[in-house]
Amino acid sequence: MEKRRILIVEDSPTMRQLLVFALRRLKDVEIIEAQDGMDGLRKVSSDHFDLALIDINMPVMDGLKLISLIRGDDALKEIPIVVITTEGAKEDRERALSLGANEYLTKPIQANKVLSVARGLLKID
C-alpha cells in the first residue's frame, strides 16, 4: 500500500516532535516537517501530501496565510488541513475554518485527538 504523506508546519521543535510521535502510530504514513509557513509552502508545492497540520503563529509566513495560499491553488486546494493553535476563541476557530481549514485543534494538544482527526481526514482505521 502506498504511504500517506503528512506535512507538519510548525515553528516549535517541541510541538513538531510531539506531533511526529502521535502520528507515527498511524500505519503506512510518511511525515515531513516544515519549520515555518514559507518552508511549508515550498514543501507542499513540490510534492504530494494527503494531510497538512498547520500552526497559526509562525515566523516568516503565518498559518492563515499559508492556508489561504493552499486553498487558492488548484493543484493543492483539496489537501485536508488541520489547524493547531493556542487560540481557543470562537472567532479564531471560525476564521480558520472560513479560510478552508477542515479541523481546528487547540493547544495543549492531546495525541488521541490528533490521531482521531488524522484518521478521519485520511479515511483510515
Added chain:
Amino acid sequence: MSDDGSNIFDRQEEFLGIFKKGAEFTRELMIENERLRRKLLDVEDGQHQAARNPDDWEKLRVELIGTIANLKEENRSFRERLTEVEEENRKFADRYVEIEEENNNLANLYVASYQLHSTLDIDEVLKIVIEIVINLIGAEVFAVYLLDGKNEELRVVAAEGVPPSEIPSCQLGKGSLGKAIAAAETTCWDTTRSDDYTEPIVCIPLQIEKRPIGAIAIFSLLQQKEGFTALDHELFNVLGGHAATALFAARLYGQSERKLNTIQGFLDLLTQ
C-alpha cells in the same frame, strides 16, 4: 527520535494482538453455532422420515431428547464462555485506553526532557522552556526567573504573554513566590488566573539537589485550558529538575566559553 521513543508503543501492539485473538474466538463461536444449526436440521430431517415408520419413532424420540439436552448444555456452556470473553474484552479495552493515555503522557515527558537537553545555548534552553510551558502545559502568561546567588534575588530572564519588564523580581524566601521557591516544592494556588505578577497560580522551583537556581511562575492559562491534569503535575516535575540542569549546564558552558575566549586572547597576544 531514537528507538527509546518508539519502544513505548510496543505494549500497545501487544494489546492489539490480544484484541485480535478475542475477535478470532468470537468467529470460532459463530462457526460452531452454524455447525450445530446444520446438525439440528439433519435431525429434523431424520424426524420427518421416522414419522413415516412408527416402529422407529420411540427410538428416535429418545435420541432426540438426548441430543436436545446435549445441545442445551453445550449452548449454556458457550453462553457462559461468551460472557467471560466479553468481560475479558471489556477489561482489555479499559486497559488499552489506560495504556494509550500512559503512552501519550510518556511521549510528552520524553519530548520535554529530550528538547531541554538538546542544546547548551542558554537562550535556546529558555526558548524550549517557554515552548513546553505553552504547548504542553497550556499556560498563557508566565515568567522564568533565575537566582542571582550574590543577593538571593530572583530575576526574570524570560516571559510570555507580557513583557519581562512588567514582572518584578523577587527575593528568595519573601512573598508568596519567594517562599514557594525557598520551600523547593511545586506550589499550585487554587485559582486559574492572577493579574498580580507577584502572586502566581503555580510556582515551579528550578532546583539542583534541592538547591534553588530559579523558578517558573504561571499567572494564567490559555482560554481553553480548564485546570491542571496529572500529566501537568508530571511536567512540573520534569521542568523542576530537567529545566534546572539544562539552564545550569548552559550557563556554565557559556561562562567556560567566555573564559576560554579570554585565555585564547591572552595567548594570542603573547605569541604575537
